[in-house]
Amino acid sequence: MSSSHSTIIFIATLIVLATSVFAKEYIVGDESGWTLDIDYQAWAKDKVFIVGDTLVFNYISSAHNVIKVNGTGFQQCIGSSSNGTLTSGRDVIPLQTPGRKWYICGFGKHCELRKMKLVITVLPQTMVPAPSPVTTSTSSKLVVPTVCGFVVALFGSVLLLLV
Numbered sequence: 376m377s378s379s380h381s382t383i384i385f386i387a388t389l390i391v392l393a394t395s396v397f398a399k400e401y402i403v404g405d406e407s408g409w410t411l412d413i414d415y416q417a418w419a420k421d422k423v424f425i426v427g428d429t430l431v432f433n434y435i436s437s438a439h440n441v442i443k444v445n446g447t448g449f450q451q452c453i454g455s456s457s458n459g460t461l462t463s464g465r466d467v468i469p470l471q472t473p474g475r476k477w478y479i480c481g482f483g484k485h486c487e488l489r490k491m492k493l494v495i496t497v498l499p500q501t502m503v504p505a506p507s508p509v510t511t512s513t514s515s516k517l518v519v520p521t522v523c524g525f526v527v528a529l530f531g532s533v534l535l536l537l538v
């Protein structure tokens with residue numbers, strides 16, 4: 376094996392460790408949670424969301440909720456009534472499909488005036504045939520996330536080139 380080959384594997388492995396060995400759980404707003412006047416676009420900006428990750432919305436259920444909307448609903452702060460509204464105060468949302476996802480708060484004018492809106496882009500989990508549990512640890516299973524991480528690395532490089 377040439378040294379450049381092992382360097383590539385090494386770098387890919389590092390990226391895997393940084394991104395996708397395990398599905399990640401993102402607490403929206405981190406310790407602030409889902410509340411008024413947090414810049415959720417700034418929160419999301421440096422994060423990479425991949426299919427299999429989860430979003431957690433922590434909030435006071437009497438003061439806020441979480442409505443999954445489409446792009447139009449996001450722009451106009453309009454959520455469809457009740458159906459699709461999460462109200463538990465700790466809503467865990469698995470990101471099951473790639474693409475853009477939009478979430479708003481349906482209380483008062485929290486979306487329009489208090490920044491309670493979040494849009495993220497979920498990347499596909501390329502080359503992984505089926506989601507595997509977090510507890511995989513044998514060497515054969517590690518190959519899959521390595522390949523996946525390498526694809527993520529390539530994808531990232533392409534994005535950098537496009538900027």
Ligand SMILES: *[C@@H]1O[C@H](CO)[C@@H](O)[C@H](O)[C@H]1NC(C)=O
Nearest residue numbers: 444445446447448453454455
């Ligand atoms: C967005 O959602 C609203 C209501 O939830 C619906 O009426 C509208 O057709 C949707 N728009 C698109 C482009 O899917």
Ligand SMILES: *[C@@H]1O[C@H](CO)[C@@H](O)[C@H](O)[C@H]1NC(C)=O
Nearest residue numbers: 455456457458459460461462
């Ligand atoms: C949401 O709507 C679907 C059909 O459109 C219905 O089957 C389901 O019961 C509704 N869920 C809630 C919580 O209202």
Ligand SMILES: [Cu+2]
Nearest residue numbers: 439480482485
């Ligand atoms: Cu709110």
